Amino acid sequence: MTESTSPLSRYASALDEAVTSRRAIAQLSLTASLTLDDAYRVQALGSDLRTARGDRLVGAKLGFTSKAKALQMGVSDVIFGRLYASGEYADGGSVVMEDFIHPRVEPEVAFRLGARFDARASADPEAELRAAVDAVAPGLEIIDSRYRDFRFSLTDVVADNTSAAGFVTGPWQPSDLTSAAARFDDRPVTLEIDGAVVATGSTSDILGDPLLALPAIARMAAAQGVVLPAGSVLLAGAATAAVALPGGVTVSATVPGLGSVRVTTTGAPAEER
Ligand code: OOG
Ligand code: MG
Numbered sequence: 640m641t642e643s644t645s646p647l648s649r650y651a652s653a654l655d656e657a658v659t660s661r662r663a664i665a666q667l668s669l670t671a672s673l674t675l676d677d678a679y680r681v682q683a684l685g686s687d688l689r690t691a692r693g694d695r696l697v698g699a700k701l702g703f704t705s706k707a708k709a710l711q712m713g714v715s716d717v718i719f720g721r722l723y724a725s726g727e728y729a730d731g732g733s734v735v736m737e738d739f740i741h742p743r744v745e746p747e748v749a750f751r752l753g754a755r756f757d758a759r760a761s762a763d764p765e766a767e768l769r770a771a772v773d774a775v776a777p778g779l780e781i782i783d784s785r786y787r788d789f790r791f792s793l794t795d796v797v798a799d800n801t802s803a804a805g806f807v808t809g810p811w812q813p814s815d816l817t818s819a820a821a822r823f824d825d826r827p828v829t830l831e832i833d834g835a836v837v838a839t840g841s842t843s844d845i846l847g848d849p850l851l852a853l854p855a856i857a858r859m860a861a862a863q864g865v866v867l868p869a870g871s872v873l874l875a876g877a878a879t880a881a882v883a884l885p886g887g888v889t890v891s892a893t894v895p896g897l898g899s900v901r902v903t904t905t906g907a908p909a910e911e912r
Pocket of ligand 1: 701702703704705708712745780782783784796801802803875876877881
């Protein structure tokens with residue numbers, strides 16, 4: 640069987656089609672039993688489909704690094720996904736909701752890579768990734784499961800690129816993580832929609848300290864053979880449960896010491912039209 644007709648590439652195509660048509664599909668796990676390796680293979684095949692139509696890898700993310708998220712979704716293993724240029728929005732900019740199926744938003748901590756990172760070419764990927772980070776910022780992630788009712792198993796969500804759909808980062812604060820003084824734990828995180836607080840948490844809810852996302856990203860990038868270009872954005876994971884993101888609102892995340900990030904939404908997501 641050639642790769643283009645294998646079941647894994649058919650799953651990747653079905654998920655990609657859900658992205659482009661904004662129509663949710665049935666969970667793969669209802670009819671197939673994928674291993675975790677299979678699921679990451681589907682994610683990688685999806686990446687090939689995206690880059691073939693001109694999209695570009697601009698970062699990586701972790702999911703389920705906080706208890707609030709794991710409880711909300713009923714999935715507790717940390718997962719790794721890819722961020723694409725097509726999903727990057729400007730701080731203070733607007734996001735067209737027609738591009739999504741049933742989007743949710745969550746507050747994140749983001750790191751920026753000052754240098755290209757090739758985990759497989761590194762003798763010590765964890766140390767190299769930490770040294771490559773040159774700045775930190777508050778972030779917002781828009782997630783949009785390609786599965787009906789936003790329900791999935793661990794392998795489903797990995798195959799679906801961990802629901803990644805959009806992200807925005809606030810002002811970058813230069814940061815040298817090789818300094819022992821660098822730590823980002825114990826800061827309150829607030830998510831607001833139109834000025835009303837819709838979720839609160841702490842940066843400590845992200846693996847104890849969002850810095851601990853970096854070794855996990857280094858390991859998972861090595862396992863997946865993902866090479867991150869200089870300037871890549873790394874999302875450490877949400878500090879709170881995700882909240883439905885309607886059109887016609889301004890959503891913001893604030894982390895004291897890091898600052899704020901905001902976007903305005905226009906139009907209506909596919910499932911509300
Ligand atoms: C999966 C993505 C989880 C996070 O920050 O925990 C995630 C989902 O909840 O759909 O991005
Ligand atoms: Mg997230």
